[in-house]
Amino acid sequence: MKILISCDMEGISGVVAWEQTEPGSGEYERCQALMTGDVNAAIRGAFDGGADEVLVADGHSYGRNLLLEELDPRVCLNVGVDKPLAIVEGIQDEVAAVIFIGYHSRIGTRNGLLCHTWSGATADLQLNEVPVGEIGLSAGVCGHFDAPVIMISADDTACAEARDLLGQLETVAVKRALGRQSAECLPLETARGMIYEAAVRAVIRLKAGNPPAPYRPKTPVRISLRFMRPGKVGLAELIPGTKVRDGRRIEYTARDMLDTFKVFRAYDILANSE
Numbered sequence: 001m002k003i004l005i006s007c008d009m010e011g012i013s014g015v016v017a018w019e020q021t022e023p024g025s026g027e028y029e030r031c032q033a034l035m036t037g038d039v040n041a042a043i044r045g046a047f048d049g050g051a052d053e054v055l056v057a058d059g060h061s062y063g064r065n066l067l068l069e070e071l072d073p074r075v076c077l078n079v080g081v082d083k084p085l086a087i088v089e090g091i092q093d094e095v096a097a098v099i100f101i102g103y104h105s106r107i108g109t110r111n112g113l114l115c116h117t118w119s120g121a122t123a124d125l126q127l128n129e130v131p132v133g134e135i136g137l138s139a140g141v142c143g144h145f146d147a148p149v150i151m152i153s154a155d156d157t158a159c160a161e162a163r164d165l166l167g168q169l170e171t172v173a174v175k176r177a178l179g180r181q182s183a184e185c186l187p188l189e190t191a192r193g194m195i196y197e198a199a200v201r202a203v204i205r206l207k208a209g210n211p212p213a214p215y216r217p218k219t220p221v222r223i224s225l226r227f228m229r230p231g232k233v234g235l236a237e238l239i240p241g242t243k244v245r246d247g248r249r250i251e252y253t254a255r256d257m258l259d260t261f262k263v264f265r266a267y268d269i270l271a272n273s274e
């Protein structure tokens with residue numbers, strides 16, 4: 001039984017500000033260690049719950065955040081910026097279930113700590129009229145490969161978003177959001193202990209045949225995307241099949257969640273060009 005641990009940085013224990021998550025900034029290295037600590041707790045839990053194999057995908061920014069030299073030596077790590085499936089790279093290779101560590105809520109979430117959707121070019125994203133962010137996008141790709149998301153660690157707003165969208169997965173709120181860049185953080189050992197315990201429970205539930213269902217939006221998937229800035233719809237139209245709804249909103253019908261993930265990322269790259 002192989003478990004994929006998909007990692008972001010904004011929802012890591014102790015992280016509350018954008019600059020903490022930016023390579024090159026003063027506190028970034030400290031946050032790399034915090035991130036590695038949360039992920040190690042999940043790895044230990046997954047193995048103690050009964051996983052045979054654990055693969056880790058580093059998905060924040062350039063995908064080079066986790067400290068390999070401090071990571072649990074039983075796991076392989078997907079590193080780097082242009083992994084084909086980004087934050088869920090590895091899901092295509094017989095993964096039984098997925099654990100999200102350090103995730104965050106979607107753009108527009110009230111009090112969502114560091115909430116955003118991908119690069120920040122997106123003001124609103126809906127799949128089949130359901131608002132989603134990175135939790136929904138990543139979980140949908142996992143669902144495309146029949147893998148449920150069995151656990152998340154994040155701030156409380158992202159945990160609530162995951163429960164609403166994905167059902168009864170294990171959730172660990174390592175911090176209570178007070179605003180977009182402030183939170184009440186649990187003591188580190190407490191947070192890591194909770195991550196460990198939740199990972200054990202999640203994998204035991206999986207082995208008992210009682211995980212949450214994989215997240216599978218109905219296909220074809222109707223994507224509705226509003227850009228943060230006007231003037232981007234013209235670039236988005238470079239992708240054939242794009243329908244422009246107004247000065248900032250486009251729509252696209254994707255065959256499945258894998259294509260949804262790919263085309264959304266293409267729109268995001270285009271929105272950041274020029």
Ligand SMILES: [Zn+2]
Binds near residue numbers: 008009010059060061
């Ligand atoms: Zn991130």
